[in-house]
Amino acid sequence: MKSSNNFDVIIIGGSYSGLAAGMALGRSLKQVLIIDGGMPCNIQTPYSHNFLTQDGRTPLEIAILAKCQVGKYNTIKFYHGLASKGVKTETGFEIQTESGEIFKATKLIFATGIKDIMPEIAGYAECWGISVLHCPYCHGYEVRNEATGILGNGEYGLEFSMLISNWTKDLTLYSNGKSTLTQEQTLMLEKHNIKTIETPIEKLEHTNGRLQKIVFKDGTSASCSALYVRNQFEQNCSIPTELGCELTQDGYIMVDAFQKTSAKGIFACGDNTTRMRTVANAVAMGTTAGISVSKELVMESFQSIPIDNPRS
Numbered sequence: 001m002k003s004s005n006n007f008d009v010i011i012i013g014g015s016y017s018g019l020a021a022g023m024a025l026g027r028s029l030k031q032v033l034i035i036d037g038g039m040p041c042n043i044q045t046p047y048s049h050n051f052l053t054q055d056g057r058t059p060l061e062i063a064i065l066a067k068c069q070v071g072k073y074n075t076i077k078f079y080h081g082l083a084s085k086g087v088k089t090e091t092g093f094e095i096q097t098e099s100g101e102i103f104k105a106t107k108l109i110f111a112t113g114i115k116d117i118m119p120e121i122a123g124y125a126e127c128w129g130i131s132v133l134h135c136p137y138c139h140g141y142e143v144r145n146e147a148t149g150i151l152g153n154g155e156y157g158l159e160f161s162m163l164i165s166n167w168t169k170d171l172t173l174y175s176n177g178k179s180t181l182t183q184e185q186t187l188m189l190e191k192h193n194i195k196t197i198e199t200p201i202e203k204l205e206h207t208n209g210r211l212q213k214i215v216f217k218d219g220t221s222a223s224c225s226a227l228y229v230r231n232q233f234e235q236n237c238s239i240p241t242e243l244g245c246e247l248t249q250d251g252y253i254m255v256d257a258f259q260k261t262s263a264k265g266i267f268a269c270g271d272n273t274t275r276m277r278t279v280a281n282a283v284a285m286g287t288t289a290g291i292s293v294s295k296e297l298v299m300e301s302f303q304s305i306p307i308d309n310p311r312s
Helices: 016-026 059-071 136-143 154-164 183-191 279-303
Strands: 006-012 032-036 076-080 083-088 093-097 102-110 114-117 148-151 171-174 195-197 201-207 210-216 221-223 226-228 232-235 266-268
Touching (some): 006 093, 016 032, 016 059, 016 279, 032 102, 059 076, 136 154, 136 226, 154 171, 154 183, 183 195, 210 226
Parallel strands (some): 148 226, 171 195
Antiparallel strands (some): 083 093, 114 232, 201 210
8 A cells, every 4th residue: 555645646737637637547546646736827717618518617617627526536635735846766756845745656747837928018917818818719709800919920920810810800910019021921911901010019908807909109009809929938847857858849848649758657738748728638638648647557567567487
């Protein structure tokens, strides 16, 4: 029997992906600890969409229900706090929390998400997840046909403008400085009545996170109900790279189809591994990680029993 601080798997991050991994492992009879600080990246987002059976519910409602269902499996334990350090051992891993407690496990799953780096535009952070948006498939239907902006430039600005034109024809590209679009790209947008405004942005005027207008540094303004962006980001947790997990060129944790990282015994799932940043994808990746870890543990345990050589 394992000690109270010794588990088959430690999952760091207890939002949708981590909870989905926990459910798969709980149903596999594995001893699991889920460490979570309780600050999901979508904490400001009022509603979640494009997640079958949960469309239109609040992220908090989904998370509470998920945690309640996962908690029914008696091999699952929860720890409220933050992991601060990870160490590879002969038998697996040790994870230390900010409060100094140490937990041991054979396998690790990181479902730690990413940290958005907000531009220095007043009102931006307050609107993030409410009317400053990252994904039309999550939010586009609710702001369809409204005055909409793209905050971007160059290839990204062009690509996102083309995509968002599916949801509204009242669309403007805000490059927040000199446009780096080619003349051909600019003409392509103009052909579709998409304007490009280069004036630097001073602030976003809003009411409780609901965008009203974009105010520029020259004193002019433009009405706008929704603004699509692609934030810069960094990994929310440094422990995976400290334990040898490789990152992709874009800064995500590199995983294979089974959510395995490049470091033996470590898996990752959710926003820290992919640009496909939706609740549905996070749940799918978490389930895959949980199943993959469970199978690996079962196979290793089965094969660990030595076979006696038959008598000659």
